[in-house]
Amino acid sequence: MTRPAEYTRNLIIKAAVSLFAEKGFERSSVRDIVTKARVNQAAINYHFKGKEGLYFEVLKIAFERLTENAGVDAEELKSLSPEQALRRFVHHQLRPVLFQDEMSRYIRMFAWESAHPSKVFRKFVATNTTSYLSAAVDIVRRFLPPNAKERAALCAAICLMGQCNVFVRNRDVFAQDPFRIAINEGFVDELADLITRLVIGGLPHVDTRLTS
Amino acid sequence: MTRPAEYTRNLIIKAAVSLFAEKGFERSSVRDIVTKARVNQAAINYHFKGKEGLYFEVLKIAFERLTENAGVDAEELKSLSPEQALRRFVHHQLRPVLFQDEMSRYIRMFAWESAHPSKVFRKFVATNTTSYLSAAVDIVRRFLPPNAKERAALCAAICLMGQCNVFVRNRDVFAQDPFRIAINEGFVDELADLITRLVIGGLPHVDTRLTS
DNA sequence: AGTTTGTTCAAACAATTGTTTGAATTAGGG
DNA sequence: CCCTAATTCAAACAATTGTTTGAACAAACT
DSSP states (O other): OOSOHHHHHHHHHHHHHHHHHHHOSTTOOHHHHHHHHTOOTTHHHHHHSSHHHHHHHHHHHHHHHHHHTOSSOHHHHHHSOHHHHHHHHHHHHHHHHHOOSHHHHHHHHHHHHHHSOOHHHHHHHHHOSSOTTHHHHHHHHTTSOTTOOHHHHHHHHHHHHHHHHHHHHTHHHHHSTTTOOOOSHHHHHHHHHHHHHHHHHHGGGOOSOSOO | OOSOHHHHHHHHHHHHHHHHHHHOSTTOOHHHHHHHHTOOTTHHHHHHSSHHHHHHHHHHHHHHHHHHTOSSOHHHHHHSOHHHHHHHHHHHHHHHHHOOSHHHHHHHHHHHHHHSOOHHHHHHHHHOSSOTTHHHHHHHHTTSOTTOOHHHHHHHHHHHHHHHHHHHHTHHHHHSTTTOOOOSHHHHHHHHHHHHHHHHHHGGGOOSOSOO
16 A cells, blocks of 8 residues: 555545635535645545545544533533533633634534534434534523523523634634724633623523423 | 516516525525526626626615614614613514515525625625624613623624524524424514523623723 | 555546627617 | 617536546555
8 A cells, every 4th residue: 555544534634624614514625625635636535435424524523522622521510610611611612713723623613514504414413412512501501590491401502602603603704894803812712701791691581481 | 678677687686585595695506596587597697797796786685675674773773672672683683584575585695694704795794884783783782881892792793693693594404303493483482582581681791891 | 476455646527606608589769 | 660789598618516437556465
């Protein structure tokens, strides 16, 4: 073998994560990916059975890494106060606004998916029993009235993610003309604080009507 | 002239609004549009100088209609209590989850843009002095501490829109498997109530730090 | 050494995209 | 009635997309 297969696979995955995070799945072409990975055109189809296969693999990796190295661990969650847990979570979600590290790229990928889920992603969440929202649901529920319906917690979690994601996706838009927000560490801290306060203040007032 | 030009233009615009609302600008092909409008392939380029020209026209119309027939009018706003105004606004934003009328389609188009602004849209907001966020900013500000920075109001408005938009865009996703939310009038009412309470409860706690 | 197996590569393929072309058609003004 | 200008139309174009092909290649096993 000219070059170990594993090596090429990793090159492709690394390039794919970078591009999928930057512009989402649909807007990333296989030619962009193979160019960035410095591998041959046909490599993606050989190793992953096509672009969608590659994406599925990437999603799997991202989900694993994110759950094992989440902002809040399942047990750690209980040791934290509800507010601390929420604050940590929001910070974690807003990470990709600022940083370009591995975790940020994964979060950003999911942010794109939350805007417009791809076919592959839907298949992915169908096979993965653990919802990618469950962390948010757990965190949110501790603020809700004890008799709040499960569905209310789900909707509140979706709202929470929506608020964070809009900033993650549109990072560069807000940096530009009509807004001119300087995106730096200070801004992210304050934004995280704003969202945290918003949610903490609001959640207890969510009533229990949402039909389950 | 075989058919009045105005007539064809309107056919195209109507079909385009429908498709842009359904899947967004990029995912709507000119062939889909001309098929739906029952006009010739070249008609879009003849009447609008290309797909982007058509979209710009559609955005202009949508923005006009939405501002003149907004959920809350600029003067009407003052006559309403802050809570009433917010509630009306949220309901208005959530409309396309349920209805398929003209206004809903416009709102849905902007919801797509809030997920990933197109080149055309950025040019559009650049030429339109009135921000498409200004209504949300006005509504949100009345809940903020009086000394809250302008930027805090902007961020809070973005959060508000983000919460509504995520449901508008993903309407059919939430209706399906992992969630199975029955999307009906009752659900939308309760969702609007949830978001309204969230925001009302949270906004007063937003502090004034956000650097301007 | 020779064969097999796994991997890379350049090229071509088929499908889809937005746009252009040039002739055909139609309505209105002289 | 004819001529001009506006509009429609079928066809082709150029560019981009994801995928397939078949030869070339390198390592491992017999």
